[in-house]
Amino acid sequence: MADEVEMFFFPFMGGGHQIPMIDIARLFASHGVKSTIVVAPNNALSFQRSIARDQDSGRPISIHPLDLPPGSKPPNSDMSATPFTDTSMLQEPLRLLLIARQPDCIVVDMFHRWSADVIDAVGVPRIVFNGNGCFSRYAQQLMRIYEPHEKVQSEYEPFEIPGLPDRIVMTRSQLPHFHKSQGGGKPRGRMWNSEDRSLGVVMNSFIDLEPAYVEGFKKEMAKKAWVVGPVSLCNRNVEDKAERGQQAAIDEQSCLSWLNAKETNSVLYVSFGSLARLTPKQLLEIAYGLEASGCSFIWAVGKIFKPSENGEGSREDWLPSGFEERLKESGKGLIIKGWAPQLLILEHPSVGGYMTHCGWNSTLEGVSAGVPMVTFPHSAEQFFNEKLITDVLRIGVQVGSMEWTSWNAEPGPPVGREKVEAAVRKVMDGGEEAAEMRRKAKDLGEKAKRAVEQGGSSYEDAEALIQELKSRKKV
Ligand code: UDP
DSSP: OTTOOEEEEEOOSSHHHHHHHHHHHHHHHHTTOEEEEEEOTTSOTTTHHHHHHHHHTTOOEEEEEOOOOTTOOOOOOGGGOOTTOOOGGGHHHHHHHHHHHOOSEEEEETTOTTHHHHHHHHTOOEEEEOOOOHHHHHHHHHHHHHOGGGGOSSTTSOEEOTTOSSOOEEOGGGSOHHHHSTTTTSOOOHHHHHHHTSSEEEESOOTTTSHHHHHHHHHHTOSSEEEOOOGGGGOOSHHHHHHSSSOOSSOHHHHHHHHHTSOTTOEEEEEOTTTOEEOHHHHHHHHHHHHHHTOEEEEEEOEEEEGGGTEEOOTTTTOOTTHHHHHHHHTOEEEEESOOOHHHHHTSTTEEEEEEOOOHHHHHHHHHHTOOEEEOOOSTTHHHHHHIIIIISOOEEEOOOOOOOOTTSOOOSOOOHHHHHHHHHHHHSOOHHHHHHHHHHHHHHHHHHHHHSTTSHHHHHHHHHHHHHHHHHHO
16 A cells, blocks of 8 residues: 555564564554564564464564574574674675565664664665663763763762753762763764664653653754653553563463452562673672561562673572571562563552662653652663652652673672662652652553553654654655
8 A cells, every 4th residue: 555654673682672672563563554573583482472462453563584694693582682792694684675675664773783874775764763761861962061970089979960950960880881981971883873864763751751851852862753652551461461571480370369469559579670680699688678678579580690600690599598488488579580571560559669770661661550669770871760760750769779880790799788678668668758759650650651542642753753654655
């Protein structure tokens, strides 16, 4: 059909990038766009069932596995990829596919660093997805311009980021290495330049969450930006929520019946995302802190850093003695060793708080579920997301994390158990401050849902992008 819009989606591997891009493809298919997810041959396993369900319900969505050139190995698949996983073996198959199919646009993850030149040469309109929110993008841009971190005397002397609508105070110790390295303040490498040459960017956020920052980002940083989130809200049935990302390490029924037996808002969900590797020492402090808080919790223990071999440790090394037995007896805690069905857990009425590493997807998922948060950032732009949660939105309490760590480096000294306990109590104990945070969080959760419904800001921005692609067809 002449009027039919066809969009390609080219996700990067790894939890924080692949998961939202699949949701974005599903979201545009729900708007009637013919959506094709382009992947390496081994990369569709984790989401093909949800796509099959969409197809069964009549949505125009499909997966296109690329044929690799003979002899080349596919990239690390799915959740084990890192931000530097090389995907350049996909370059030629992608180029050939674009020439053959000429879609109306391709939405591409910025971590495919080589992709801009290839796509632009073929002449297919390119839209970039970088996985961040507008607050962190805008705040980091002002850091680049004003370099407030260059004017302090130590790693721990606080500085304020100039020019923001809210007062945001950070320390150098919380900044990503690339802000501090020589020339780090100056904009920006190949990955970012490719954004300037694109048709625009698609953002996983919504206007009511960060209105001033969406505006700042749109006006001052993006050529064009379509703000279409929270995209996780396109997962509407239990199967989609339970299987999102990868197979969960717990069956959904036992998880749900454990939660069903708890009172409303009484459970804290604890998770640090798909990539962070916590040290055994840090896990021990968290275990003691959680136990001392007296609060019920579900703790998804992901990867563990083993200092001696710079590898991953066993999940059993770090438990305080008798910890799991005590939890079983008291019924106070459920430990998930591996992947958790995060959306199902967060949306359960018994969950009343979320200890998070402040990855952008997790932040938005906590917001959408309407739960206040204990913020425990580690890496990437997570310290900026923390400030949004605690200092702008005021729906969270900082655990007191001070040290930014690269995803592949040994984390610094642990945050102590007293800090963990204190932050959990502040969010979960039901005092006046906690009640106010909970009220604000619930309100934002409602706004998130409205944003993606027909007539909501994100729904309309998705429509605006579709209209733009239609009008480009006509010229
Ligand atoms: N996630 C999940 N179960 C887990 C860990 C992570 O479903 O046990 C999902 C989570 O819901 C989110 C994504 O993985 O959608 C993590 O993305 P985020 O940006 O929060 O953090 P990253 O993993 O990139 O650090």
